[in-house]
Amino acid sequence: MLPMEKIQFNLPQDRIPLAWYNIAADLPKPMAPPLHPGTLKPLGPDDLAPLFPMSLIEQEVSTEREIEIPDEVRQVYAQWRPSPLYRARRLEKALDTPAHIYYKNEGVSPAGSHKPNTAVPQAFYNKQAGTKRLSTETGAGQWGSSLAMACAFFDMECKVYMVRVSYDQKPYRRALMETYGASVTASPSVETEVGRAILAAHPDSNGSLGIAISEAVEIAAKDPNTKYALGSVLNHVMLHQTVIGLEAIEQMALAGEEPDVIMACTGGGSNFAGLAMPYIGRNLKGLSHARIVAVEPSACPSLTKGQFTYDFGDTGRLTPLVKMHTLGSAFMPPGIHAGGLRYHGMAPLVSHVMDLGLIEATSVQQLDAFAAGIQFARAEGIVPAPESNHAIAGAIYEALEAKREGKPRTILFNLSGHGNFDMQSYINYQAGLLENYDYPAEEIAMALAGLPVIL
């Protein structure tokens, strides 16, 4: 018997982190505050109270380095955490590269992505605060199904406004949410004032994430038993995702390597932040010197082509203004299949560390992302989510650079989710129906020009 090559570097259940890592404690410069959309003054905790329980609002503004993970949350995390860290040995061989490629597999969560890392604590804190129902929006469906699952675990109702076009095109994602017991409504709907107004003007509206957010926020604001939950962008969401990076640091130590480059795809920023923030903390302490690279779609390049400025989180300009890398909240990203990356802005925390020079960013075209995903599937067996394909394309690029240079390189990327519910995009890709998108310079310029001027 030959000695086996080690494929998985896994931790036992008792190594689930005891606390999330809050990089706010270590930032060389504090983040710019969010502003009230009406007064343009910094937002206070009370402004958020109708939508979120106080425990989450406190996390949103906390500068404590470690925020304890409640026992009840760790107990649910134990269903899939610590998530496995793999060395992609067959992919390395296929690429004939001297690079070592590692990936953290967040697709093992029951809902299939990293999103339950924050859905579970959000549901828990709401349950604790007496919330009976959570409302949210979903586009591609990863977030909606994760929150639906978390609500099932904590015995709460879940109301999901699903963008009309996804509702019609992704019946399986909807079925998943309904299997978990959630109520799913196509947005725009007749259930809200916002929805009725839009339907009156555009009876055939396909909906948008911006509209769905407005509907979910409206019912939360009006019903004292309902709160709202958001799956990305906010600080407390980034915080909850840090379990990814905290585990990865320990797992890479098991593998006996320190990553030279760390990559994750970026849409709203949460899976990237989850892997990156603990490593940025290590870099800041001088414990590591990894390059940390956000990989975004060329069609929606907020970090590489956007402006770092105050903008609204939604198209309808109902949310607070946050300082972020943005393409302008009026920008409508092209219809790429990585639906989770089609967002005009970037999480303020990710934008801030970009502005501070603590991370890099690059962009990948849609066809290159799918080609990378298929190469990965044939080598590793796992069919990745279209979003994750961007991280894989980035990792393959780095591995081929190492080959060109004839030098080793240790690459770590985040496989944010599996693609089992996204097979239509693989069908379309393999049928030659997908295309690349040029940088939509003019549209972005127009959207940016329309932003309010914050002095």
Place this chain on the structure above:
Amino acid sequence: MLPMEKIQFNLPQDRIPLAWYNIAADLPKPMAPPLHPGTLKPLGPDDLAPLFPMSLIEQEVSTEREIEIPDEVRQVYAQWRPSPLYRARRLEKALDTPAHIYYKNEGVSPAGSHKPNTAVPQAFYNKQAGTKRLSTETGAGQWGSSLAMACAFFDMECKVYMVRVSYDQKPYRRALMETYGASVTASPSVETEVGRAILAAHPDSNGSLGIAISEAVEIAAKDPNTKYALGSVLNHVMLHQTVIGLEAIEQMALAGEEPDVIMACTGGGSNFAGLAMPYIGRNLKGLSHARIVAVEPSACPSLTKGQFTYDFGDTGRLTPLVKMHTLGSAFMPPGIHAGGLRYHGMAPLVSHVMDLGLIEATSVQQLDAFAAGIQFARAEGIVPAPESNHAIAGAIYEALEAKREGKPRTILFNLSGHGNFDMQSYINYQAGLLENYDYPAEEIAMALAGLPVIL
């Protein structure tokens, strides 16, 4: 911090079994031999040589207790094995039962079911024997996608004949196989004599597993570079699946419990055999006294209502005759959504241990299976394959019996796969479109009456 309840009982990579367990060595009575369909005489190795490499034919008839797992196969197994063993604590709480419920999760394989446990060694032995291409049939698609993945890993071509009705209704399963690089053809096809003959007579044929088997066998028999691979029924398939039970025995020891009852769903019998055979071996040695229960669909009840007799493996009567529990090879099972359980017969090995009284069997109606699956999904997060729902229904029944008796009971079942590619069946169930099926007594009697008489 409260102590955590243990959810997963996992083994490190080096605990992947070194050998498969061959129960033939321990059977109190040998199995009846397979017969040549023409001569009705016992089959020799040469009869199988056109279809399978000699190493697999040797395993088919071996009586060695332990058959070493090749290093190359264990190395691929390491991508997802040892698979996790869970304690279903939230399900226990939902049922308010004193029973302890454990499940082995085979859905963590990249293809989503237990099928890669045999697809990988079959591809490996074929590669070793110089096979360039493997042909097979698939109905629901679990097997086809597993073999497609295994062929991608060992750089072989893969040709899948997919039953026409599944080909049309399950485009995502087909897309998965194509993503792995397989060539997928709707069956009946114009590529084979069998297919052309059927299409000439029935141009709109929906196909059947029997027809697809005939097509896959035909191209393997005619092309020296192509061999055939079967995903269930045969002894070597049962053998490869024993990694499930071998790991489970070690994991239950970690949990500090010995199962009182062990359950798995049965169609062709492979996931059941995988969990059951190592435990039957333990029972035979007096090391355990577990009840071992096969759970089959009421609509296709080969073990509970079939006859233990010689029958053909396919509808077209081209395969050898094997002694098994059968509903008659002419029996066409009702269109239940657990497509992997729609088979007229039962693996000869599983039939044999049933005949010897070493296992029990029970049956579950379709609606009860889906109700159990949804209860499981809301408690555990994982949406099970419709096939696996039968095992879950069996486990829930046992847990409620324990509650009624007010006594503890340790239940272990096999979660053979996830349902991510089967959401249409959940949509149909939740829309009230599915129904139960009465035991199709007359049809089965007719099909059984038509069997050849073997003296």
